[in-house]
Amino acid sequence: MSERYLLVLDAGTTSTRAMLYASDGERVATAQADLTQYYPRPGWVEHDATEIWDRTLDCARRMVSQAGGADRIAAIGITNQRETVVAWDRRTGEPLHRAIVWQDRRTAEQCDALRAQGHEALIQQRTGLIVDPYFSATKMRWLIDHVPEVAGAGRHLAFGTVESWLMWKLTGGLHVSDASNASRTQLMALVGNGWDSDLCALFGVPQQALPEIVDSAGRFGETRAECFGGAVPLCGLAGDQQAATIGQGCLAPGSVKATLGTGAFLLAPTGDTPPRSGHRLLGTVLCQIDGRRRYALEGSIFVAGSLIQWLRDRLGLIAAAADTDAIARSVPDNGGVYMLPALSGLGAPHWRPEATGSISGLTHGVGRAHIVRAALESIAHQVHDLATAFAADGAAWRTLRIDGGMSANDWIAQDMADMLALPVERPVDVETTARGAAMLAACGAGLFPTLEAATAMAPTRHRFDPAMAAPAREQRLLGWQALLAQQADGRAMKKG
Numbered sequence: 077m078s079e080r081y082l083l084v085l086d087a088g089t090t091s092t093r094a095m096l097y098a099s100d101g102e103r104v105a106t107a108q109a110d111l112t113q114y115y116p117r118p119g120w121v122e123h124d125a126t127e128i129w130d131r132t133l134d135c136a137r138r139m140v141s142q143a144g145g146a147d148r149i150a151a152i153g154i155t156n157q158r159e160t161v162v163a164w165d166r167r168t169g170e171p172l173h174r175a176i177v178w179q180d181r182r183t184a185e186q187c188d189a190l191r192a193q194g195h196e197a198l199i200q201q202r203t204g205l206i207v208d209p210y211f212s213a214t215k216m217r218w219l220i221d222h223v224p225e226v227a228g229a230g231r232h233l234a235f236g237t238v239e240s241w242l243m244w245k246l247t248g249g250l251h252v253s254d255a256s257n258a259s260r261t262q263l264m265a266l267v268g269n270g271w272d273s274d275l276c277a278l279f280g281v282p283q284q285a286l287p288e289i290v291d292s293a294g295r296f297g298e299t300r301a302e303c304f305g306g307a308v309p310l311c312g313l314a315g316d317q318q319a320a321t322i323g324q325g326c327l328a329p330g331s332v333k334a335t336l337g338t339g340a341f342l343l344a345p346t347g348d349t350p351p352r353s354g355h356r357l358l359g360t361v362l363c364q365i366d367g368r369r370r371y372a373l374e375g376s377i378f379v380a381g382s383l384i385q386w387l388r389d390r391l392g393l394i395a396a397a398a399d400t401d402a403i404a405r406s407v408p409d410n411g412g413v414y415m416l417p418a419l420s421g422l423g424a425p426h427w428r429p430e431a432t433g434s435i436s437g438l439t440h441g442v443g444r445a446h447i448v449r450a451a452l453e454s455i456a457h458q459v460h461d462l463a464t465a466f467a468a469d470g471a472a473w474r475t476l477r478i479d480g481g482m483s484a485n486d487w488i489a490q491d492m493a494d495m496l497a498l499p500v501e502r503p504v505d506v507e508t509t510a511r512g513a514a515m516l517a518a519c520g521a522g523l524f525p526t527l528e529a530a531t532a533m534a535p536t537r538h539r540f541d542p543a544m545a546a547p548a549r550e551q552r553l554l555g556w557q558a559l560l561a562q563q564a565d566g567r568a569m570k571k572g
């Protein structure tokens with residue numbers, strides 16, 4: 077492989093980026109632009125799809141010019157915020173409304189109705205997903221029902237998630253989505269080809285408005301010459317969490333990645349067996365190559381890094397997130413303090429949206445450091461609860477690989493190794509999402525024969541081995557479980 081680069085477009089939620097990778101996996105350069113967040117009503121979150129395109133193109137052009145021109149780019153890989161829906165007109169290529177972002181809750185009632193009508197079992201069985209406004213299908217239906225331009229576009233209407241929108245703009249009219257992104261719409265079955273007609277009918281989404289579902293690696297098309305002054309092959313596509321899983325080299329069952337950002341996303345590959353969760357974890361497509369799907373089981377924690385922000389901005393207990401490491405080390409243990417960080421309910425595997433947080437064990441002997449330590453410990457406890465659920469669903473973990481802003485905290489990484497009693501690994505370069513897209517693009521361009529071979533692009537890792545004595549670990553787990561049980565009791569009392 078020569079001096080040609082892989083260009084990754086990483087269209088995230090708060091920012092969009094373009095990055096250049098050498099084919100040995102070294103990240104050579106990055107350009108970034110923020111995205112405007114629109115909150116037109118409580119619970120609604122929108123993006124301007126034109127802004128996503130303009131800023132992504134601008135970042136990409138800066139990278140192409142740094143590489144020395146379009147012919148220095150071997151392939152482009154795209155990774156993106158998932159589930160977010162763009163509606164555009166095929167004639168003009170212009171959006172018909174602002175994009176409805178994954179966080180948007182406007183279709184909660186529609187979801188309640190689907191559940192009340194007894195559709196959840198079918199939806200979950202086919203798609204691996206629960207009924208929730210998070211996913212794309214109800215957002216598409218909302219656009220048809222509430223935006224006259226969308227309803228009026230008729231057969232010219234095009235729907236897509238963000239990678240699909242960028243592919244359309246880059247190629248000038250190719251309408252595709254890869255299976256990892258399509259698996260988040262709730263309109264594609266985990267097993268089968270194309271869109272699921274029953275699901276499209278159930279959600280009221282016209283199939284003709286949807287993109288063609290393609291592999292996550294391959295030669296999908298080329299960029300229009302106007303974009304970069306020459307045609308560049310488009311070879312990799314994946315949703316951000318799937319891309320991060322691949323970028324972490326988590327391809328075999330037993331491996332799992334946790335992205336510890338504002339919240340935490342955990343994905344464990346399950347090979348070619350579609351996952352079926354009995355614990356409300358999500359089944360999803362990890363990627364599709366040569367028409368063959370690989371799957372993953374997914375669980376998310378709502379509050380991870382945002383707990384640290386809360387300690388800083390609401391409680392004023394810390395000056396900076398990075399200080400928490402030294403503060404936690406300044407005391408020998410949590411002093412009997414436990415924190416349930418249910419600041420916005422509890423996610424998987426508890427699914428208690430109405431839960432509120434609590435701190436237990438306060439005495440005169442408790443100081444700031446104990447409370448900060450209890451907050452950090454709550455991250456490992458939440459991850460441990462997920463580990464139990466994944467194992468019960470037949471996807472036990474053997475090694476955990478972490479990334480995201482919070483993974484920089486050595487104390488948390490060590491605590492997770494201790495509580496899980498598993499090795500925890502952190503790559504030197506934690507930009508795993510973009511790296512995964514680079515690996516897919518490299519595969520698609522034929523630089524590697526398989527995704528496994530492309531893990532040669534994975535970075536070196538730092539390893540944290542479990543070191544906690546069994547009794548101390550037991551005590552921690554009991555303390556946490558007691559607090560969880562208290563929360564559940566409190567809920568029962570309120571209802572009673």
Ligand code: ADP
Pocket residue numbers: 090336337338339380381382383384385397398399400401480481482483484485
């Ligand atoms: P996102 O992609 O969700 O915006 P990031 O991956 O950038 O999030 O991570 C940012 C989060 O990580 C913030 O919530 C911040 O509080 C937390 N964080 C950053 N550095 C540390 C640290 N050293 N220790 C603990 N938490 C941290």
